[in-house]
Amino acid sequence: MKAKVHVTLKNGVLDPQGKAIHNALGSLGFEGVDEVRQGKVIELDLADTDEAAARAKVEEMCKKLLANTVIENYAIELSA
Amino acid sequence: MKSSILVFPGTNRERDVAHALVRAGSAEPAYVWHHDTSLPPSDLIVVPGGFAHGDYLRCGAMAARSPIMPAVIEAAAKGVPILGICNGFQVLCESGLLPGALMRNAALKFVCRDVTLEVATSDSPFTHSLAKGHRMTVPVAHHDGNYFADPETLKALEDGDRVAFRYVDNPNGSINDIAGILSENRRVLGMMPHPENATDPKIGRIDGQGLFTAIATALEGAAA
Numbered sequence: 147m148k149a150k151v152h153v154t155l156k157n158g159v160l161d162p163q164g165k166a167i168h169n170a171l172g173s174l175g176f177e178g179v180d181e182v183r184q185g186k187v188i189e190l191d192l193a194d195t196d197e198a199a200a201r202a203k204v205e206e207m208c209k210k211l212l213a214n215t216v217i218e219n220y221a222i223e224l225s226a
Numbered sequence: 227m228k229s230s231i232l233v234f235p236g237t238n239r240e241r242d243v244a245h246a247l248v249r250a251g252s253a254e255p256a257y258v259w260h261h262d263t264s265l266p267p268s269d270l271i272v273v274p275g276g277f278a279h280g281d282y283l284r285c286g287a288m289a290a291r292s293p294i295m296p297a298v299i300e301a302a303a304k305g306v307p308i309l310g311i312c313n314g315f316q317v318l319c320e321s322g323l324l325p326g327a328l329m330r331n332a333a334l335k336f337v338c339r340d341v342t343l344e345v346a347t348s349d350s351p352f353t354h355s356l357a358k359g360h361r362m363t364v365p366v367a368h369h370d371g372n373y374f375a376d377p378e379t380l381k382a383l384e385d386g387d388r389v390a391f392r393y394v395d396n397p398n399g400s401i402n403d404i405a406g407i408l409s410e411n412r413r414v415l416g417m418m419p420h421p422e423n424a425t426d427p428k429i430g431r432i433d434g435q436g437l438f439t440a441i442a443t444a445l446e447g448a449a450a
Contacts, residue, residue, distance in 0.1 A: 212283070
């Protein structure tokens with residue numbers, strides 16, 4: 147199975163990188179962008195074939211290492 | 227005083243800390259490699275600065291899950307004082323020994339210069355001989371020193387007198403100008419600035435020496 151983990155900053159956590167991207171988009175002439183938040187995507191290639199087992203494993207990876215839950219949220223996307 | 231200094235791939239201030247500790251009267255510290263799983267008998271554990279594991283994923287994230295860390299967490303539970311400087315502060319936050327997180331500097335730039343700090347509490351083994359309000363000028367060198375904690379955590383830190391140092395002129399956007407914080411039992415200190423790099427008249431300032439002298443007297447006193 148393949149897993150895609152999306153790690154994003156929690157609401158209320160200041161995102162200076164997102165702000166910088168927002169400014170750069172503004173200076174390129176892109177209008178109507180209200181906010182930009184930057185996150186990261188981590189792709190995993192897993193030996194598991196069972197979706198529930200894979201999800202449980204990736205969930206644990208997120209809690210232990212992939213995300214810092216003090217400042218970040220994560221979302222897991224699985225595909226065959 | 228017996229000290230242990232953790233070394234991860236990418237750590238680079240371990241010798242600077244050792245020099246500062248020896249100047250303050252410590253025996254030659256032991257360097258402990260991240261793959262080790264036990265610590266020598268230690269009155270003090272230091273997590274020094276650098277760029278452990280290249281700062282990949284998040285600063286300190288992988289170092290905080292190193293084989294040595296369970297021993298450090300166990301020592302902390304027994305009350306062994308732990309000092310984390312710069313990347314070491316990031317490691318202590320990632321390991322859960324200190325609350326909050328260090329984020330990208332608000333101005334997005336790496337900041338490398340001298341900053342002035344104010345001692346915010348004398349109530350710790352690290353600051354007991356420094357008066358509250360005492361000012362010291364020491365270097366900072368970091369890209370991710372912007373301290374963040376949620377409102378409840380911040381309130382607990384402030385109400386518990388657990389902010390150890392504040393910036394006089396905030397270089398990185400840290401909430402409440404926080405430069406260093408203490409654990410609930412006041413035995414773990416994490417700080418972004420580098421007091422160890424201001425301890426020898428040969429390289430200029432010695433403002434950082436007071437912190438290491440305070441640690442040495444607190445721990446010698448405890449051992450006696």
